[in-house]
Amino acid sequence: MILYIAEKPSLGRAIADVLPKPHKKEEGCIRAANGDVVSWCFGHLLELAEPDQYDPLYKQWRLEHLPIVPDNWQMQPKPKTRKQIALLRKLTKEADQIVHAGDPDREGQLLVDEVIDYLKVPKQKRIAIKRCLISDLNPKSVKRSLQQLRDNSEFVPLATSALARSRADWLYGINLTRAYTLQGRQAGYNGVLSVGRVQTPILGLVVRRDLEIESFKSKPFYEVLAHLETEQGEGFTAKWQPSAACDKWRDEEGRVLSRALAENVVSRISGQTAYVKDIEKRPKKATPPLPYNLSALQIDANKRFGLSAQQVLDTCQALYEKHKLLTYPRSDCRYLPEDHRAEAPQIAAKIQAHCPHFSAHHAEFDFSRKSKAWNDKKVEAHHAIIPTDRQLDLTKLSRAEQQVYELVGRQYLAQFMSDHHYAETRVDVVIAGGDFKATAKQILSWGWKALYQKSQSRSHDQAKVASDDNEVCLPVLVKQQTLHCIKGELLDKLTQPPKPFTDATLLSAMTGIARFVEDPAIKKILKETDGLGTEATRAGILELLFKRQFLVRQNKTIRSTETGRVLICSLPDRASKPDMTAQWEASLDAISQQQLNYQAFMQPLTDVLGDMINQAKVLDTSLLKRIKQKPAAAFKRKTRKRVPKPKMAKG
Structure with missing residues (x-):
């Protein structure tokens, strides 16, 4: 008889679902038709003993007892887990083979290992224990994991x-x-x-x-903008770049603290002739963001929807265990195994079925594209969080579940879209001997970023140009071109606390x-x-x-x-x-x-x-x-x- 010990009942049921039927469900375990048994923990069944278990004197808190450092560490069952531990004791004695099916992380490794150790499973049987790593509860993925068992001894360092x-x-x-x-x-x-x-x-x-x-004590500082115009009447603004001669009026972050100095610059440049000293235009690209690990998902979900870290974790657990729409959520990895690429079209189809607005980009998905996310060397016990190929009516999900699923789905689909291409332009202008700079970014092709636009009405080839805090459009300029500074503008600003x-x-x-x-x-x-x-x-x-x-x-x-x-x-x-x-x-x-x-x-x-x-x-x-x-x-x-x-x- 093979005994599978899962980390929790939901994982145990997922394993049992792919074993021969009919099943016999008993309290704390499921027996398959071939005699194999699936049982489980409820997270940690054991906990470290309290200090008074080492010495009754420690029951009373006293300074003179500290530090308390056990010579021989003791484990004890949690109050509500004794019945399950008794069942596992019986099943481990009956089993010919034990398969460790804790979650694929260090705690998942330990919580099953510590039960096996506590039950004093014989050495020969312990040496033969296999490890099953499951990150997706869909039957196809569970079957694959059961066919790829590894020796549990490989994971001793993780448990340690x-x-x-x-x-x-x-x-x-x-x-x-x-x-x-x-x-x-x-x-x-x-x-x-x-x-x-x-x-x-x-x-x-x-x-x-x-x-x-x-x-924090706020301090005033000052910036100067030059409002410039070409001979054709096209306007743009450039920001003053103080020279080394101004250092004694600047703070450690380079901000100008003297209003009189800034006012002097404004008066000197207003109405003056300017010229283009240099232009630099660099084509650039941004590759798709990596799929999520839990922390990255929690950060984005908080920024986008205001969900707390715990709400995101609970939501992910429900999408993983209850709905089986996401893979293992407590992952610290943002990469995917290369053999998963074969499933990409099916997963992408399910994402679009669940989130129809993504279908507007269907023609842009190229499943032969290999983003940097596909990297076997970066994947250890578990891979990034991605959707599964399961179909479900999303109206059955809570609002938070729908929001988190959409975030994960978008990040996955981005892997199959082209890079985001843009051009960065920097223009250096000289006015009355002073240096000014204007910067802009022009979108050349949206690529994967099209998935992240709030409004899809704009053309993907439409130019979007941004400069500093304001959106501006730089006119076509050439070196040594003469410009006119219509006026200088003084900006009164205050340093901000963190x-x-x-x-x-x-x-x-x-x-x-x-x-x-x-x-x-x-x-x-x-x-x-x-x-x-x-x-x-x-x-x-x-x-x-x-x-x-x-x-x-x-x-x-x-x-x-x-x-x-x-x-x-x-x-x-x-x-x-x-x-x-x-x-x-x-x-x-x-x-x-x-x-x-x-x-x-x-x-x-x-x-x-x-x-x-x-x-x-x-x-x-x-x-x-x-x-x-x-x-x-x-x-x-x-x-x-x-x-x-x-x-x-x-x-």
Whole structure:
């Protein structure tokens, strides 16, 4: 008998659907006609034991107990999973062959592996375990995956990486949360001040941005525009480019701070003769954007529809599991395997059936075209998120499901359209000895960008020209051509504070965390990694920060609360800045690539943790007194049995 262990029931049912019928459905498993059995987990069936399982003294939170570092790590069943674990124990004993069918990521690898380990499956049977990687729940794709089983031993580094992540979260979260919560109690704050290796640096990003906004002092600066005209009466504008002689009146970003200087330029150029010093026209092209991974999809869906990261993830899960319209959604990959190109016409047909407005471009789709998205070397456990070839009435979908499906479908169809071609023109003009510049972009052919135009009424060959902040049309110009400056215009401007984070910009910051790291060596490393958190955890971590009232939403923006700010200001920089935890993410990735071993990651972490606990023990608690107290009744309800402890599973 072959036993398939899926990550969740929906995946288990998809596997069973392609096995011989009739099926016998039992509680917790499905038996196929050939005797094979499909069972499943419900995500993680097991969790790391609480501190009091190692020593009853740890049930009471005390500073002198910290840091708590287990010598022998223990796992325990979650309260509602014991029955399923008992069933899996029975089935693994009966099975001749076990097939691991967790989701194709590090957590999916770990959650089945840890069950097999917990059940003490015999060594010989464990060596023979196969791995099935399923990213699309359509029967054809599931069948293909079952025909391409790999040895589960190939994925030991991936499971080790996930195990290190899990234990790091436990060590960091349990110890620092207890330390700062206890110090908060001394200051009179009765809530839980939770700290996590990923959640706290994310909170730190928001807090520092908010403080920067509040302390920002706007400064005036000035720009000069020259309104120019050709002999034929064609007009355009060019912007003044201050020379080195003006540097003492400019800030570090090159903005002119002297109004008198700008006024002088306006008076000097108005009514004067100008000439074209140089013209540069460069043909350029833009290739189609890569298909989505989860973070890229969350960012675009927030910008376009205002959906939160968690809403996008939940919507993708429904489109994957319930409707089977999308492939595996928690992907960190933006590339596709080359053998999937054969299915492109069928998938494209389904997208157009679901979104008829895309059919206007049907003649432009060329399925022999191979965009940069098709790259086997870039695809590991899972590929980019794309639509499946399943037909469904989209009126059965929620508005969010329709919106997300359309985004994914458009990005996929773009792979089969021509490049976007345009010309960039720069004109350098001299007026009264001063340099001015005009830039423009002219669309030569829309290509794939036609899919993204709000209105399809315009011709694809219609010229669209943009210059700086305004849309303008540059006339035909030649070098040394004489022009007339009708007048100069002084623009009064003010420096602007940084903008508050939104879901889109915060997710972008998490994935591009190198921008917020100061150490050049770390910055270089991080440019090659996926940033803070993973595709599967980022949305959950954000929601956790809202739930713990460290962050709040103000319309479309994300702002920090007083509690969140005080916590960040109380913590050492290395706990609240991304450098350290981003290094950990790089190390976890290195473990999965067999470039680093488990102990080389965990030992330095334990050493740093001890230092951070010692810092917490001598913390000046006066800052914590600023936090508004929770109602006493609410606190009593929460602490009647014991001090509440936060969940540590998500960073």
